[in-house]
Amino acid sequence: MNKKLIQLTELTRFYGGNTDFVIAGGGNTSYKDNEHLWVKASGVSMASIDETGFVCMSRNALQKIGSKEYAEDPETRERQVKEDLYGAIEDVQGKRPSVETSLHELIDFPFVVHTHPTMVNSIMCSNHALKSTRQLFGDKVLFIEYTDPGYILFRKVRDCIEEYRGKYKECPKTIFLENHGVFVGGNSPEDIHETYNSIVAKITTTIKSALPVGESCSMMQAAQLKDVCNELKSLDTNAQWASNALIQYYAVDRSRFELIAKPFTPDDIVYCKSKYLFVERPFDNIVSQVENFRHNNGYRPNIIVLQGTGIVALNDNVPLAEIALEVFQNMMKVSWLSNNHGGPKFMTTEQIEFIENWEVESYRRKMSKEKH
Ligand SMILES: [Zn+2]
Structure with missing residues (x-):
């Protein structure tokens, strides 16, 4: 054995x-x-x-x-x-x-x-x-x-x-x-x-167009992302950012963002939740946009896509924010490569709700365990 x-x-x-x-x-x-x-x-x-x-x-x-x-x-x-x-x-x-x-x-x-x-x-x-x-x-x-x-x-x-x-x-x-x-x-x-x-x-063998390559972003983009993360500190949480050629492709404008705007799998929901915030340039009202998102959806966004710049993950727990950045980039890869098979197919609203309710349930259990 x-x-x-x-x-x-x-x-x-x-x-x-x-x-x-x-x-x-x-x-x-x-x-x-x-x-x-x-x-x-x-x-x-x-x-x-x-x-x-x-x-x-x-x-x-x-x-x-x-x-x-x-x-x-x-x-x-x-x-x-x-x-x-x-x-x-x-x-x-x-x-x-x-x-x-x-x-x-x-x-x-x-x-x-x-x-x-x-x-x-x-x-x-x-x-x-x-x-x-x-x-x-x-x-x-x-x-x-x-x-x-x-x-x-x-x-x-x-x-x-x-x-x-x-x-x-x-x-x-x-x-x-x-x-x-x-x-x-x-x-x-x-x-x-x-x-x-x-x-x-x-x-x-089915891949017709390779993923965008390029691991870095410009100094200007990095500076903007750092500024946004600093500003988000006022929300009393951690903000981590990432940017590269693939991210920039999907951050170009709202129509590109739509290609990654919903979860593909239950895991995407677990780590990134099911709705993401797209913020157009300039980013001067970022904090109020996050607050609006929270007001409309009942939770703070785990992922923010900043137009033409990069992505930011919000989480009270730094390793979880880093995982969310990775999972969201994987969603971008899946979306890109799905074009070889008729384009991206997200989970439906009902499928998403089932996972969200399940998550709420396990979260509730975890909280009640911690209290006792
Ligand atoms: Zn599985």
């Missing part, structure tokens, strides 16, 4: 350390034998994980979740499923499995690596997601249209795998999730690498 956990650790670090596959807390991995499934614990970074970063689960208990009836009301249902998921933990160290663990159990391969790769999402978050998936990968992959995460997604993936099994007498190695990412199953780490490499290679 130990050797397999070492292999899982290496595999997890490999994908976790590459921002083309994993940004911030997105993604998870697992290994299973006949009885147990070891899945990455939530809150543990994939890039720096060691063998203690996995939670050992009972497969028998996980399988019971699939056949049980849960409440209709989403909030009650998700709580019940989570209780059963925690009940399947065999470890004693108090680590928690990711909510995506039950999806790992469904995939009938020893190793499973789930990531949100930029390249894959350039198709998954495009208007031709299904069409391009079939053109590039044929019928022997699963494509799951967008489904609210949690138990509903689990049931959808389970049904699709069953249908696939009926047709091909085997479990699919690749499961694409619209506006989300991909699950890859394999018999060994090499098997996983081979599948990922072939996915990325095939998508690369």
Whole structure:
């Protein structure tokens, strides 16, 4: 067993350390034998994980979740499923499995690596997601249209795998999730690498126009961004900025901003929220624009796009502001590359609301825990 956990650790670090596959807390991995499934614990970074970063689960208990009836009301249902998921933990160290663990159990391969790769999402978050998936990968992959995460997604993936099994007498190695990412199953780490490499290679052939290059901005732009960050300090929060050729492309004017104005995936909402503030030049009333945004939307913007200049992330927590800058730039890459597949396809208002309510719920729980 130990050797397999070492292999899982290496595999997890490999994908976790590459921002083309994993940004911030997105993604998870697992290994299973006949009885147990070891899945990455939530809150543990994939890039720096060691063998203690996995939670050992009972497969028998996980399988019971699939056949049980849960409440209709989403909030009650998700709580019940989570209780059963925690009940399947065999470890004693108090680590928690990711909510995506039950999806790992469904995939009938020893190793499973789930990531949100930029390249894959350039198709998954495009208007031709299904069409391009079939053109590039044929019928022997699963494509799951967008489904609210949690138990509903689990049931959808389970049904699709069953249908696939009926047709091909085997479990699919690749499961694409619209506006989300991909699950890859394999018999060994090499098997996983081979599948990922072939996915990325095939998508690369579809790119007609490369991403804008250039990592820096002008001294003038940097000075303006620093001034804005200084001014925003009056809001009693941290402001971090970024600017480069890609950011400047989307910051040119409001119509460009519209191409990145909504989230593509649930993770985008978690780190950047679902609405972003575009500020036209000059930026002299920036603080009141932020206050107006807060008044209209009920929260302060996590991301501000400054016309022709750069982006600013606001967060009380500096590392979270830095992550938001990274996640937002990834949204720009996805938007750019989605032009090879019919253009960007954002999450719908209903899909966004489901995640926002979920977030509010988990936030509320966190706050009440901290108070007691
Ligand atoms: Zn995911």
